[in-house]
Amino acid sequence: MTFRVAVAGASGYAGGEALRLLLGHPQVSIGAVTAFSSVGDTLGAHQPHLRPLADRVIEPTAVEVLAGHDAVVLALPHGQSHAVAAQLGPDTVVIDCGADHRLEDPAAWQQFYGGEHPGTWPYGIPELPGAREQLRGATRIAVPGCYPTGASLALAPALAAGLVRPEVVVVAASGTSGAGKAPKANLLGAEVMGSVSAYGVGGGHRHTPEMVQNLSKAAGQPVTVSFTPLLVPMPRGILSTVSAPVADADLSLGEVRAAYEKAYGDEPFVHLLPEGQWPSTASTLGANTVLLQVAVDAHAGRVIVIAALDNLTKGTAGAAVQCLNLALGLPETTGLPTVGVAP
Amino acid sequence: MTFRVAVAGASGYAGGEALRLLLGHPQVSIGAVTAFSSVGDTLGAHQPHLRPLADRVIEPTAVEVLAGHDAVVLALPHGQSHAVAAQLGPDTVVIDCGADHRLEDPAAWQQFYGGEHPGTWPYGIPELPGAREQLRGATRIAVPGCYPTGASLALAPALAAGLVRPEVVVVAASGTSGAGKAPKANLLGAEVMGSVSAYGVGGGHRHTPEMVQNLSKAAGQPVTVSFTPLLVPMPRGILSTVSAPVADADLSLGEVRAAYEKAYGDEPFVHLLPEGQWPSTASTLGANTVLLQVAVDAHAGRVIVIAALDNLTKGTAGAAVQCLNLALGLPETTGLPTVGVAP
Amino acid sequence: MTFRVAVAGASGYAGGEALRLLLGHPQVSIGAVTAFSSVGDTLGAHQPHLRPLADRVIEPTAVEVLAGHDAVVLALPHGQSHAVAAQLGPDTVVIDCGADHRLEDPAAWQQFYGGEHPGTWPYGIPELPGAREQLRGATRIAVPGCYPTGASLALAPALAAGLVRPEVVVVAASGTSGAGKAPKANLLGAEVMGSVSAYGVGGGHRHTPEMVQNLSKAAGQPVTVSFTPLLVPMPRGILSTVSAPVADADLSLGEVRAAYEKAYGDEPFVHLLPEGQWPSTASTLGANTVLLQVAVDAHAGRVIVIAALDNLTKGTAGAAVQCLNLALGLPETTGLPTVGVAP
Amino acid sequence: MTFRVAVAGASGYAGGEALRLLLGHPQVSIGAVTAFSSVGDTLGAHQPHLRPLADRVIEPTAVEVLAGHDAVVLALPHGQSHAVAAQLGPDTVVIDCGADHRLEDPAAWQQFYGGEHPGTWPYGIPELPGAREQLRGATRIAVPGCYPTGASLALAPALAAGLVRPEVVVVAASGTSGAGKAPKANLLGAEVMGSVSAYGVGGGHRHTPEMVQNLSKAAGQPVTVSFTPLLVPMPRGILSTVSAPVADADLSLGEVRAAYEKAYGDEPFVHLLPEGQWPSTASTLGANTVLLQVAVDAHAGRVIVIAALDNLTKGTAGAAVQCLNLALGLPETTGLPTVGVAP
Numbered sequence A, B, C, D: 001m002t003f004r005v006a007v008a009g010a011s012g013y014a015g016g017e018a019l020r021l022l023l024g025h026p027q028v029s030i031g032a033v034t035a036f037s038s039v040g041d042t043l044g045a046h047q048p049h050l051r052p053l054a055d056r057v058i059e060p061t062a063v064e065v066l067a068g069h070d071a072v073v074l075a076l077p078h079g080q081s082h083a084v085a086a087q088l089g090p091d092t093v094v095i096d097c098g099a100d101h102r103l104e105d106p107a108a109w110q111q112f113y114g115g116e117h118p119g120t121w122p123y124g125i126p127e128l129p130g131a132r133e134q135l136r137g138a139t140r141i142a143v144p145g146c147y148p149t150g151a152s153l154a155l156a157p158a159l160a161a162g163l164v165r166p167e168v169v170v171v172a173a174s175g176t177s178g179a180g181k182a183p184k185a186n187l188l189g190a191e192v193m194g195s196v197s198a199y200g201v202g203g204g205h206r207h208t209p210e211m212v213q214n215l216s217k218a219a220g221q222p223v224t225v226s227f228t229p230l231l232v233p234m235p236r237g238i239l240s241t242v243s244a245p246v247a248d249a250d251l252s253l254g255e256v257r258a259a260y261e262k263a264y265g266d267e268p269f270v271h272l273l274p275e276g277q278w279p280s281t282a283s284t285l286g287a288n289t290v291l292l293q294v295a296v297d298a299h300a301g302r303v304i305v306i307a308a309l310d311n312l313t314k315g316t317a318g319a320a321v322q323c324l325n326l327a328l329g330l331p332e333t334t335g336l337p338t339v340g341v342a343p
Helices: A013-023 A081-086 A106-112 A131-135 A146-160 A208-219 A253-264 A313-328 B013-023 B081-086 B106-112 B131-135 B146-160 B208-219 B253-264 B313-328 C013-023 C081-086 C106-112 C131-135 C146-160 C208-219 C253-264 C313-328 D013-023 D081-086 D106-112 D131-135 D146-160 D208-219 D253-264 D313-328
Strands: A003-008 A028-035 A071-074 A093-096 A140-142 A167-174 A224-231 A238-245 A270-272 A290-297 A302-309 B003-008 B028-035 B071-074 B093-096 B140-142 B167-174 B224-231 B238-245 B270-272 B290-297 B302-309 C003-008 C028-035 C071-074 C093-096 C140-142 C167-174 C224-231 C238-245 C270-272 C290-297 C302-309 D003-008 D028-035 D071-074 D093-096 D140-142 D167-174 D224-231 D238-245 D270-272 D290-297 D302-309
Touching: A003 A013, A013 A028, A013 A071, A013 A313, A071 A081, A071 A313, A081 A093, A093 A313, A106 A208, A131 A313, A140 A313, A146 A167, A146 A208, A146 A224, A146 A238, A146 A253, A146 A290, A146 A302, A146 A313, A167 A208, A167 D167, A167 D238, A208 A224, A224 D238, A224 D302, A238 D167, A238 D224, A253 A270, A253 A290, A302 A313, A302 D224, B003 B013, B013 B028, B013 B071, B013 B313, B071 B081, B071 B313, B081 B093, B093 B313, B106 B208, B131 B313, B140 B313, B146 B167, B146 B208, B146 B224, B146 B238, B146 B253, B146 B290, B146 B302, B146 B313, B167 B208, B167 C167, B167 C238, B208 B224, B224 C238, B224 C302, B238 C167, B238 C224, B253 B270, B253 B290, B302 B313, B302 C224, C003 C013, C013 C028, C013 C071, C013 C313, C071 C081, C071 C313, C081 C093, C093 C313, C106 C208, C131 C313, C140 C313, C146 C167, C146 C208, C146 C224, C146 C238, C146 C253, C146 C290, C146 C302, C146 C313, C167 C208, C208 C224, C253 C270, C253 C290, C302 C313, D003 D013, D013 D028, D013 D071, D013 D313, D071 D081, D071 D313, D081 D093, D093 D313, D106 D208, D131 D313, D140 D313, D146 D167, D146 D208, D146 D224, D146 D238, D146 D253, D146 D290, D146 D302, D146 D313, D167 D208, D208 D224, D253 D270, D253 D290, D302 D313
Parallel strands: A003 A028, A003 A071, A071 A093, A093 A140, A167 A224, A270 A290, B003 B028, B003 B071, B071 B093, B093 B140, B167 B224, B270 B290, C003 C028, C003 C071, C071 C093, C093 C140, C167 C224, C270 C290, D003 D028, D003 D071, D071 D093, D093 D140, D167 D224, D270 D290
Antiparallel strands: A167 A238, A238 A302, A290 A302, B167 B238, B238 B302, B290 B302, C167 C238, C238 C302, C290 C302, D167 D238, D238 D302, D290 D302
């Protein structure tokens, strides 16, 4: 059986990655590709790597274009998904890569995004406790933010097992595609190559409440998160360094590894590496994988978890396809690469 | 039907890329993975991006390990393929990513590689005139060098159509994976990032005679090639700028485009871009594609062709799998990506 | 004696580099720093690397601000210098980093820039034959384009000595700062990192007539130039590969080296490397140097010259300061670095 | 007055940077340049960016070569400085860029480096409380590690002022020159470009005890440090994210800024940026500066400090020259750049 899937926001990075993955999906045919300012252009002019779609003409992101598909992937700027989704029928599967429907707490929404809370959809990290069940057969799914994906998967098992105290420090280094394709001077190649910088320091980044939401659920108690995002000179990838104080000074590495093996041992996309191997983002490039490694620092009394993922794949569009599979009742791994493109 | 394929040189860049592609090949099962110095290690320790093979143990590159496969891909240092291939049965398909069997002229071999000429195998650029027929069902195939692939596909149509004089200038910018995985100080990240340099200038690069061979065949007359390779700060990709003097001062862009459309219009992997679009290597990352664009410079009296490809995919391991398909009687495109991973 | 120098266009890349160099100049005090859209901002907000000027406030680029300085460096978008310079007194030294006054041929100006030819100023590559004399004491100087600097210095000696035929092929790989600081989607870090592309292929780049002008003078006859610029993933630097057919099939490397040693042996900023060493752009980063190496390809019958420079230093702002020194009667090397920042 | 200074380890990155800075020092003449494996080569073959020294011949690192200089900068692999320094006269100023004499605690030395503790020299971060006085006129100085420089300067003021609890988390992203010039496969350009990875996670990195030593002194009590180093794709630069829990839940940003302004307001090389500006490593490239910014996260209850520096300049060789100035009784800033090379 083949499902017809439209992608809105097809000229951007998330939309391009969604199309790349859907092109490799054996049970998907790509329907409308839509955007705003590039309507009428060929897709080849904006996404030259998507050769099989090079001659496709970009249509407007409008309900009459998107209607009639089995599913629609929304890769729109934050705040635009809600209005589009509201016009699509309840049987159409809508996978939203934007932030509109991720947060449960209206106050957090108000503080970080402003305006009225557009409501909450099932949240698309199937590997978190209890999440997968809510995604199967869902017709509305909120794809998580790229940073929360890494941070949440990195520390949820330790919090769930009570191995660490709920005071989390996240420093995550991201490639610059995470900032999108809208031209800004600080994102020019000449600015970012050869340079690392921090931004949104001190709790201001919009992905912070999403981490708090996920990790508090995992911990079963309120968690604080200190989150510092770094911009590093590469196109893709996030390496998250996530740590928290040990709950017990005698915590052993073996106990920590056991908690992660229990949590992810059967997961197809999340992998605890063997001892002695450390994740690199290149190993996940273009793949829907998260690679993890854990350490216990006895001197500092902390558990440190390193998580590598591709912000556009498992961090956005890969997660979208994984959720699409769950929504459509397909095997969850259908069409999703687990092999990175390296070096 | 499934073919069992071994990869020798599995810990290097070409071998890793061959395994990446073979993992996505629907009619291949991966047999032995072999190497020299890393025997006994898991593949995961050397190729962490190949998750499904992470636990495979690397075996020695020896005839008793390689024998019994339907096909063997050799990704060995230049000069080592000949001896290994000689021990494999004549029915075993051997695809050699090394240089050993590319050159037809023993004098050129002697000049550029030294020692006795190990003989010539069918040459693996199916898109060159007459090449595809020699590759179908062959049991020994020489995969071309990465630079010759770009340069040859870039100018063969113009030479074959008599549009340019046989005096070719090639300047090709390559990512550093082309230099292999053996550690050298001049290939350290700190040396290559933020820097471009030339090497092998003035005719010394070993890929020069291969270009001469290919382009002379296409031209039907002896061709000279001035080849300058550049090392640029990226892991993968080659952008070739290939030019030659026009044969006729009135040559129009339309005539040139017509020659390329005729040559490549039906090819699944080689594409002339629409006017106004220029190839970038990122568009071919991880794909088996070559993207071309052509220009005619009336002032200088030259045809200029730009060719982008991934040196590890269409430039090496993708070509190997394409040739493997031809050797095994499979559809030529089986298992080969035409979608790049960008940005 | 100290000269007071203003910089117009202080928030851009060329202006920032001019300020960096002037900060290290022992006989310059920095006067007004001016710009358009960033008027009123501190310089620290736009050029955070210029610590000693961090608190300077950016003034408007207006004649009343620029007047009264001993010299003014114009680092403005092409086409804006002429009007500004016309308002400055004839005794004020004006160093124009823009293209407005480089070309001597009105037809070439019309073809490549359009509009009325704004006239020609002394051209600021002192190392070209006869150029230095015209720059000493001049009050209006046109700083050359970054690409023409490399290409002209690379081949002028061979053309002047009659060693090559006047049919020049230039392929030059540039860091992305050459494209300026105005935000464009194709210059985003995510687009340029990991990718090489060509642009302006086939004679369309505006620096082509400037190369033709310089090299024709050196050759004493009309020269054709086929110029292909490449965008490579680094912030700064140009590596030019410049070649031409040998005039005499017996031309030896020694003859070529002798011509370059004669041309540049006494130059403080242009260096022919010892045999066996090849230039890298990193070796010139932040320095006012051009590093050259030459080769003779007997098979292809060409002389190939590789030239490395920093597009913002010797390619723009360093040349501006070098010319400023000549204009002000100072030793030509005053305040100019010859040491690169590497790795 | 001019001092004659030798550099041992002149073919490596730290030695090269020391020579770059000493070339710009108005009161230094460069004496012997020495190394091990490259003895007899010209310096130009190993450090092509140091044009004025290109013809210098590398001598062996031996006491008879190094003796007779006013000062010697040792840029040797860890563990080799002690033996060399022991043979130099007590009046010769010895500036050691290696780790041999940094640690005061023999147990920490034994744990992280092994073997007998070679003793402690005055520690070369003049900006730390009480440090400058010990460096003036000293004849033996231990240059700090690159990571400890950033982390210590980042948090010392907050700890000294009692604003945070002594439980420090450091995540520092470094360019790959920090790993040195010895060729290793994991440092190849193809491995590091496009990738971020962590190493030495969990307390294993040798710079950890140096941070503990510095920050405990600043705090006046024992401090724990959780240190995670990241390798990022750039040649130079370190961006440190350093945080600790607030001592008082009501701590305001103003209080924190006041502590840093008090600590560094008069420092020529360490700068707290204005509110709203965040440090980038590019702003410090080639300069002896550290750029800082601070934030208070009320939700997470932490102070976060971002510090940018160039690991080879203020992180190694710039600190060496700064210490040399103090040792020789020169103004501390002599010859040291405060202007970075950007973009």
